[in-house]
Amino acid sequence: MSYQFADSGAEVLVVIDMFADRLPEVLPKTKIKTVVTVKISEFFPPIVGGVIRIVQKVWSRTLPKVTVPHTKFQLALAAGRKAKSPNKSESYLKGITSDSIAALQYTGGTTGVSKGAMLSHGNLVTNTLQLISMCGSFMRPGKEVVITALPLYHIFAFTINLLGFYHIGGRNILVPSPRPPSNLRRAFENYKVTWLTGVNTLFNALLNETWFTDSPPKQLRASAAGGMALHESVSKKWREITGTPIVEGYGLTESSPVLTFNPLGGNGKDGTIGIPVPSTEVLCVDEKGKEVALGEAGELIAKGPQIMLGYWEKEAETNNTLKKGYLYTGDIATMDKDGYFTIVDRKKDMIIVSGFNVYPNEIEEQVAAVPGVTEVGVIGMPDDKTGEAVVAYVVAGLPAPTEEQIIVHCKKSLSAYKTPKKVVFVDELPKSPIGKILRRELRAGAIEKSKSTTGKGA
Structure with a gap:
């Protein structure tokens, strides 16, 4: 976080006091002048809040001493109320337009250094409305209860769960950590959950929990997946267990984030990321920027009102990503005759075996369908004969499959050069x-x- 604080030039930090012990190390590296500390029990009723506070202090010991100058949240609110006036409110909004920067949303940094995407008020408002339009009657004003197991600082949860569901008067049930998946059990039991958003690993993990499959949520109406490819085996099983639709969308931090979505209640297609959301143009192009033929793989580029203004103080990288109004995503995709897009994979994740392009997503889809496979990650490793070889890293459940069973299964539907040369069983995979x-x-x-x-x- 110190990198983001320094890069953005932030001068005020609002932080939960549970993390106060990190401040002495971080603050000297930044321009932060004011620290406001917030209690996790801030708006709970007095008795409940007091119990939470005692548990944090005595039982979990998650309240370190705050050793830097700071202002408590309630005092900051009181000072604001005392200082407010109509004139100050008007001056604060003066010059603010839909093109003004609303947030510096930092990229995940999974492919390199994190960059601050400049998202405008117009970007975020537009994308919120675009998403709601794709969900139709599945997002009912004032009636939805959504489990938010993704952190709100991530663009997926920020736009969809926070902006989208709050805009329609929905209720967010925040789950600070969805790992292990049993952490979600009480939320499902205590609330009439109608929606769940998450990534493939979350949905797959729930499907491997007996408490979930034996008694799936009765009020659930729909689920949406993003952040990574939703495996067809997972989506099929999810519908079988819950009796409700699950659809996949696609987007990036740089696009606020939604670019495409499978329409809920419409003609969704498993394995695809859907169709462009309203007012959005999506193309697949070759390395020269020319649109490829239907069904042919090319880099996915997009143009629309949700596309960022650029990267904060990174002109060269902005120019590499935004060209003639189009956002170059770095993802390889295809478009079918009905206008549905399918992500093949990240350009940077592509494996080259004996000169052939191999995309990990395709292989992971097949490995994930093997009974007993809980999670899978596929990479290319240096190989003397073929340049790179396909290696699958698997987290297995019980009963666990063997390496031979996985390879035999893959050979049924994959070419020889795409079939994993090796399967490595691990306890866990690195995750964001x-x-x-x-x-x-x-x-x-x-x-x-x-x-x-x-x-x-040697």
């Missing part, structure tokens, strides 16, 4: 805060381990 499997870290760890193993054998 929202549960997205980080192939870059997986590959770096695998290469490092390979080097150390080679060194020992």
Whole structure:
């Protein structure tokens, strides 16, 4: 976080006091002048809030001493109320338009250094309305209860759960940590949950929980997946268990984030990311920027009112990403005859086996369908004969499949060069805060381990 604070030039930090012990190290590296601390029990009734506070202090010991100058949240609110006036409110809004920057939303940094995407008020408002229009009657004003298991600082939860569901008067049930998935059990039991948003790993994890499959949520109406590819095996099983639709959308931090979505209640297609949301143009192009033929793979680019203004103080990177009004996503996709797009994979994740392009998503889809596979991440590893070889890293449940069973299954539907040369069983896979499997870290760890193993054998 210190990088983001410094890069953005932030001067005020509002932080939960549970993390106060990190401030002495972080603040000297930034321009932050004012710190406002917030209690997790801030707006609970006095008795409940008091109990939470005692538990934090005595039982969980999650309240470190605040050793830097700070203002408590309630005091900051009181000072604001005392200082407010009509004139000050008007001057605060003076010059603010739909093109004014509303937020610096930092990219996940999963493919390199995190960058601040400049999202305008217009970007965020438009994308909120675009999403709601794609959900139709499934987002009922004042009636929806959504479990928010993704952090609100992530653009998916920020726009969809916070802006979208609050705009229609919905209720967010916040789950600070969805791992292990049993953390969601009480939320499902105590609230009439009508919606769930998340990533493939979350939905798959719930489907491997007996308490969930034995008694699926009765009030659930719909679910939406994003952040990473939703495996067809997961979406099929989800519908079978819950009896409700689950659809996949697609977007990036740079697009606020939604670019495409499978229409709820419409003609959704498993395995696709849907069709462009209203007022959005999406194309697949070759390396020269020319649109490719129908069904042919190309880089997905997009133009629309939700596209960012650019990267904060990074002109060169902005120019590499925004060209002639189009956002170049770095994702390889295809479009079918009905206008539905399918993500093939990230350009940077592509594996080249004997000169053939291999995309991890396709292989992960097949491996995930093997009974007993809980999670899978596929990467390319250096190979003397083929340049790179496909390696699948698997987290297995019970009963666990064997390496041979996985490879035999893949051979039924994949070409020989796409079939994993090796399957490695691991206890866990590296993930981002929202549960997205980080192939870059997986590959770096695998290469490092390979080097150390080679060194020992020399």
